[in-house]
Amino acid sequence: MVCFKQVVKKGFLLMAALLLTVGTVACSSAPESSQGDSGSTTNSAAQPAAAPAANAGDETPKSGGILKLARAQDLSNLDPIVPGDNMTIWALLLMYDQLVRVTADGNDVEPALATDWTISEDKKTYVFNLRKDVKFHDGSVMTAADVKFSLDRARDEGSSWSWIYTGIESVEVSGDNQVTIKTKTPYAPLLSSLALFSSSIVSEKAVKDQGKDFLSDKEFGTGPFKLANWQRGQKVELAKNPDYWQAGKPYLDGVELVQVPEDTTRLFQLRAGDIDIASNVPFNAMAELQADPALTVMTPQVSRVDVININHTHEPFNDVKIRQAINYAVDKDLIIKTVLMGNGEMATSYLPKMKYFNDQLEGYKYDLEKAKKLMAESSKPQGFKTKLLIASGDETDRQIAVIVKDQLAALGIDVEIQMMESGAAYEAVNQMNYDLATTYFSTDIIDPDELTSFEVVSTGGTDAYHTGYKNPKVDELAEKARAELDEAKRKEMYLEIQKLVSEDATFLFLYYKPATYAVQNYVKGFHVLSTGNYRLEEVWLNK
Amino acid sequence: MEILRVHFILQRLIQLIPVVFGISIVSFLIIHLIPGDPASIMLGSRATPENVQQLTAQMGLDKPLYDQYLIFLQNLVQGDLGKSILLKQSVNTLISERLGTTFFLVMYASVLSLLVSIPIALWSAMKKDSLLDNGFRTLSIFGLAMPSFWIGILLMLLFSIKIKLFPVSGYGKNFIGHLYYLFLPALTITCSLAPVLVRPLRSKIINVFSSEYIEAARARGLKEHQIILNHVLRNAISGTVTILGVNIGWLLGGSIVIETIFSVPGLGQLLINSILSRDYPIIQGLVLVFAILVIVVNLLTDLCYAWLDPRVDLE
Numbered sequence: 081m082v083c084f085k086q087v088v089k090k091g092f093l094l095m096a097a098l099l100l101t102v103g104t105v106a107c108s109s110a111p112e113s114s115q116g117d118s119g120s121t122t123n124s125a126a127q128p129a130a131a132p133a134a135n136a137g138d139e140t141p142k143s144g145g146i147l148k149l150a151r152a153q154d155l156s157n158l159d160p161i162v163p164g165d166n167m168t169i170w171a172l173l174l175m176y177d178q179l180v181r182v183t184a185d186g187n188d189v190e191p192a193l194a195t196d197w198t199i200s201e202d203k204k205t206y207v208f209n210l211r212k213d214v215k216f217h218d219g220s221v222m223t224a225a226d227v228k229f230s231l232d233r234a235r236d237e238g239s240s241w242s243w244i245y246t247g248i249e250s251v252e253v254s255g256d257n258q259v260t261i262k263t264k265t266p267y268a269p270l271l272s273s274l275a276l277f278s279s280s281i282v283s284e285k286a287v288k289d290q291g292k293d294f295l296s297d298k299e300f301g302t303g304p305f306k307l308a309n310w311q312r313g314q315k316v317e318l319a320k321n322p323d324y325w326q327a328g329k330p331y332l333d334g335v336e337l338v339q340v341p342e343d344t345t346r347l348f349q350l351r352a353g354d355i356d357i358a359s360n361v362p363f364n365a366m367a368e369l370q371a372d373p374a375l376t377v378m379t380p381q382v383s384r385v386d387v388i389n390i391n392h393t394h395e396p397f398n399d400v401k402i403r404q405a406i407n408y409a410v411d412k413d414l415i416i417k418t419v420l421m422g423n424g425e426m427a428t429s430y431l432p433k434m435k436y437f438n439d440q441l442e443g444y445k446y447d448l449e450k451a452k453k454l455m456a457e458s459s460k461p462q463g464f465k466t467k468l469l470i471a472s473g474d475e476t477d478r479q480i481a482v483i484v485k486d487q488l489a490a491l492g493i494d495v496e497i498q499m500m501e502s503g504a505a506y507e508a509v510n511q512m513n514y515d516l517a518t519t520y521f522s523t524d525i526i527d528p529d530e531l532t533s534f535e536v537v538s539t540g541g542t543d544a545y546h547t548g549y550k551n552p553k554v555d556e557l558a559e560k561a562r563a564e565l566d567e568a569k570r571k572e573m574y575l576e577i578q579k580l581v582s583e584d585a586t587f588l589f590l591y592y593k594p595a596t597y598a599v600q601n602y603v604k605g606f607h608v609l610s611t612g613n614y615r616l617e618e619v620w621l622n623k
Numbered sequence: 624m625e626i627l628r629v630h631f632i633l634q635r636l637i638q639l640i641p642v643v644f645g646i647s648i649v650s651f652l653i654i655h656l657i658p659g660d661p662a663s664i665m666l667g668s669r670a671t672p673e674n675v676q677q678l679t680a681q682m683g684l685d686k687p688l689y690d691q692y693l694i695f696l697q698n699l700v701q702g703d704l705g706k707s708i709l710l711k712q713s714v715n716t717l718i719s720e721r722l723g724t725t726f727f728l729v730m731y732a733s734v735l736s737l738l739v740s741i742p743i744a745l746w747s748a749m750k751k752d753s754l755l756d757n758g759f760r761t762l763s764i765f766g767l768a769m770p771s772f773w774i775g776i777l778l779m780l781l782f783s784i785k786i787k788l789f790p791v792s793g794y795g796k797n798f799i800g801h802l803y804y805l806f807l808p809a810l811t812i813t814c815s816l817a818p819v820l821v822r823p824l825r826s827k828i829i830n831v832f833s834s835e836y837i838e839a840a841r842a843r844g845l846k847e848h849q850i851i852l853n854h855v856l857r858n859a860i861s862g863t864v865t866i867l868g869v870n871i872g873w874l875l876g877g878s879i880v881i882e883t884i885f886s887v888p889g890l891g892q893l894l895i896n897s898i899l900s901r902d903y904p905i906i907q908g909l910v911l912v913f914a915i916l917v918i919v920v921n922l923l924t925d926l927c928y929a930w931l932d933p934r935v936d937l938e
Contacts, residue, residue: 154896240674296711312710312717313896314888340792340886341895344776348791349886352783503901507663 139604143331145621147603148355150340154313159295160230160280161239169277169524170613171337174318175217176280176301177325179208179227179259180271182526186383186610187435189271189526193222193281193302193325194259203266203565204249210257215323216283217299217306224253229284231261231274238292241278243541244530247562266563268570272527304330304617314339330617331605347598350375356603356621361596363421369598376601379423379594380608383432384522388468388484388588393548394515401458403585407444408451410487416591419479423596427589429578430535432521434610436528436574441582443589448490455491463492469509469517471502477518480590484516512546516588519545524611528574532558536581549586628926635922642918643911647699650910651692654903660684661708661901682708684903695907704908707897714908717893722912724794725882725889728805729874732812733867739813740820740863745851747821748828756825763818771877775811775884782807792886808885812877816870820863827859861932868924872917 155168160176163169181192194208214222228251235245247267254260263270273279286300294300299307302325305318318335338355340346343362350358351372361369361377370377390397390406397403412426428443455461468484470477478499485495495516500508509517523531533540537558538550554577561573582589599606605618662678679685683694698705704714747756766774783791795804831837832855840850879891886892890909897905929935 293711311888312712313892341892342883342886345779345792345884345886348776348779348784352787352791354791354793501657502899503660503663504657507660510663 139622141331141604141620142622143620144333145623146334146336147332147357147616147619147621148336148338149357149359149616150338150346150349150355151359152339152341152343152346154339155310155316155337157296158299158307160282160301161234161236161241161278162296163277164240166522166612167337171316171318172277172280172299173303173613174305174335174616175299175303175307176277176282177214177303178276178279178281179210179274181275182272182609182611184607184609186526189275192275193227199565204263206261206263206270207254208259208261210259211325212257214302214325216286216302217321218283218286219323220283220285222281222283222302224255224257224259226284227251227259227281228253229287230281231259231279233282233287234278239278241276244273244276244278244525247273266565268562268565269525269527269529272525272529276525304615305335308334324617326617331620332616335616350598350600353600356600357606358598359595361598363419363423363596366421366423366596366598374601376599378597378599378606378608380597381433381592381610382522382595382608382612383434383526383610384520384595384612385427385430385432385592386518386520386590387427387430388480388590389509389514389517389519389545390547390585390587391512391515391517392550392586393512394466396458396460396464397515399459400584401454402460403588404444405451405454405458405491406488406493407585407588408447408454409491410444410484410588410590411446412444412589412591413446415480415483418483419476420591420593424591424593427591428582430521430581430587430589431528431531431574431578432523433592434523434528435526436571438575438578440575441578443582444585451491463494465494465496466515467496467498469498469500469505469514471505471518472499473502474518480518484588509546512543512548521545522612524613526611529558529562532561532574532577536577536586544586547586549584551580551584554580628929632922632926635918635925639915639918643915646914647696647907647911648692650907651695652688654906655688655691657901661903695904699911704911705904707905708900708902710902710905714904717905718890718908718912721888721890721893724887725875725878725891727801728808728812728878728881728887728889729871731802731805731809732816732874733871735809735813736816736820737863737867739817740824741856741860743817744821744824744828744859745856747825748832751829759821763821766814766818769814771811771815772880772884774814775808775881778807778811779885794888805887808881808887811881811884812874816874819870820866823866824859824863827862828855831855831858857931861928861935864927864931865924868920868927871920875913875916 151167153165153167155163155171156165157163158168158172160172163172177193179192179194180189180197182188183190191211193211193214195211197206197208199206208227210222210224210227216222216226231245231248231251233239235242235248235251247263247265247270249262249264252260252262261270261274280301282295283300287294297310302321304321304324304326306321307316308319309317311317316337318337320330320333324330340349340355340358343360343365346355346358347361347365347369349355350369366377366379369375390403392398392403416422416424416426426443426445428441429438431437455463468481470481478497481495481497485497488495498514505517508514509519521531521535525531534542535545536549536551537555538544539555540558544550557573557577557580561570561577564570564573595608595612597606597608602622604620604622606614606616607618608614660675660679662675662682662684676685683691686694695705702715704718706713707717710717743759747759750756779791782789789807790804793804795801837850837854840854875890878887878889879894881887882889882891883895890912893905894909896902897909
């Protein structure tokens with residue numbers, strides 16, 4: 081017995097010593113680098129501009145070097161008309177060009193493969209003049225026929241994105257370097273749609289010669305980078321396109337998109353200098369990275385809004401008072417503070433902060449009294465039982481769910497948190513087999529038309545994103561806004577739609593959260609667009 | 624004796640067939656029972672039901688389950704594990720590309736564990752109940768109790784960030800590169816594997832030390848290191864081999880965690896990605912490969928055991 085006690089005592093001492101050592105190792109990074117300027121790179125996320133260190137403009141760019149960017153997921157199908165995942169879409173935009181592209185501020189489009197365009201009197205005919213001497217990655221010259229072929233391909237049945245182009249009547253070659261696009265009716269989102277990745281210009285000859293599936297794991301574009309090697313599940317290597325139409329760019333010799341699913345590993349790789357840029361930095365790791373003087377943490381605003389989907393077809397969520405009550409009862413600022421570590425803003429609209437965003441809306445700021453009052457006037461004054469569906473393994477979702485459950489309890493609503501594997505959760509929402517479910521909306525198109533029909537128009541094909549929401553006024557306005565080419569009038573309509581949706585409390589609006597990147601200071605010119613992608617042809621390394 | 628051994632191996636290999644068959648049915652059914660279908664996961668949130676249906680048909684997932692199983696079995700008999708739904712590559716290639724990595728890691732970790740365990744066990748046994756012995760025992764409890772992902776992160780923090788000695792992740796290009804890049808992952812595994820080996824080995828060594836034949840060896844005037852190498856270790860280690868053999872099976876599964884943390888492009892990483900995207904053929908193929916590996920490793924363990932201890936009769 082004595083012996084046993086001794087062992088325990090000794091063991092305890094040893095363990096304490098070990099813990100102390102380990103603790104020192106784990107924490108000592110903070111004080112060492114605290115002299116780094118963590119103050120200058122806090123989250124002034126309102127502007128999409130990169131943090132100062134990453135974007136100092138007065139230096140002359142240096143050529144050369146390989147940029148290693150770590151991301152959480154691999155690419156899927158490389159055919160521009162297929163993918164729906166951001167990793168693939170953002171990589172495609174590095175390899176392909178479109179007729180027009182989104183401007184750096186994300187509010188307009190600018191010339192890309194088309195140098196200029198004219199719109200006819202009846203607003204149904206667009207004539208695009210193409211840039212001359214643009215070469216595909218094999219050296220062949222891009223022609224008007226390639227443009228027609230690519231756009232027809234994107235509109236065709238085999239395209240996952242054909243619904244984007246339903247407004248187009250025809251695409252014709254109208255000259256040596258000219259393409260004419262006719263729309264069925266005046267169609268305002270056309271230019272934005274042409275800037276979408278699915279409108280990428282591919283080589284007609286290559287696709288016709290090599291067959292339908294050729295592009296699924298290869299590329300044949302005109303973009304700043306060529307696909308050099310794709311080791312699935314590990315990395316994608318891109319090489320500089322020396323014939324790129326923007327002379328002098330890209331500065332980099334190549335890019336490696338490395339797949340690192342584990343957050344911690346990605347950050348360690350960055351701190352060890354194995355990689356140059358880490359994407360998807362967890363919010364709880366940002367302070368630690370900001371303290372590192374060799375790194376810059378960026379929180380660019382992207383077009384994304386996080387909401388809790390409400391199933392209006394399940395009682396009692398058909399009652400607008402209930403929907404408003406739960407909106408008031410959930411403290412969004414608390415969620416932003418605790419879950420996002422202060423990185424975000426309360427959502428007031430179904431639209432992310434993008435073109436035509438209604439900044440006059442007040443949204444549902446936390447107000448328990450109002451919530452209780454609305455609840456008392458509702459169809460279920462005594463409260464009810466409901467379920468909140470979240471994807472298992474998603475820590476953010478889990479934390480939000482716990483807060484929502486706790487706060488709705490104040491209204492007598494008993495929320496059961498239902499966890500499903502993400503694929504299953506997604507299917508449950510698709511089949512409208514849920515009460516409440518966490519979700520988010522993001523867009524690659526700067527025009528609000530796409531998100532509007534996806535989220536709130538009852539005839540948009542998704543039942544207002546599986547909420548079953550139906551407001552004839554919203555449907556009608558969305559239809560009208562699509563056909564209106566007058567910017568000011570159009571804006572009015574979208575402001576009105578946002579107001580209506582806010583009043584109807586279609587979703588439980590949560591927050592706008594920025595993207596997060598951590599970048600080595602020697603990486604210059606890295607800039608994340610509001611559409612989430614990055615133009616790496618502008619990046620250079622100051623090593 | 625040789626004939627006996629060949630007979631034994633053949634018998635065990637034949638036993639493999641029903642086991643593999645059973646595992647294939649169970650894993651096939653379980654995979655298809657998980658909700659969520661690959662087509663809608665692939666197409667994303669904007670897919671129309673028609674798109675999903677079309678892709679499902681394209682992937683052959685609209686056929687009845689038993690039909691799908693029969694097709695799978697038919698291919699399996701010909702040694703073909705099918706084609707990945709998402710990656711559009713043959714599962715055989717995908718697995719064989721990564722099998723070496725995982726196998727290397729597991730073997731590396733096993734060797735490292737033995738290299739660490741044997742001296743520690745020997746030392747502890749010889750200085751039984753000393754401060755050192757107790758210290759190692761406490762340490763081993765610690766190693767057992769700490770989850771490997773945490774150990775991995777701590778090791779990374781220490782060896783890659785603080786003292787930049789080893790890379791955070793990767794695999795290396797040649798043998799030396801593998802040894803260098805996989806050192807931290809292997810060390811992480813060692814931290815949880817070594818304690819499992821040390822404790823039984825220590826008690827076995829203590830046992831052997833007090834046996835009469837050691838006394839006899841000493842009486843014959845043999846040198847102490849000869850006694851330890853030829854008599855003590857040889858007698859004590861056979862049990863360790865069994866434990867290691869059992870654990871290698873477990874390690875192959877455990878490699879999922881280690882490979883994810885250290886971004887090692889092995890089978891574990893492939894399995895995780897495939898489960899997330901519901902890439903049925905890959906999951907199916909991997910489960911089978913893991914099962915076969917476990918059985919083969921057990922067989923090798925038995926053979927090893929017989930080789931180390933001539934008293935063991937394979938029959």
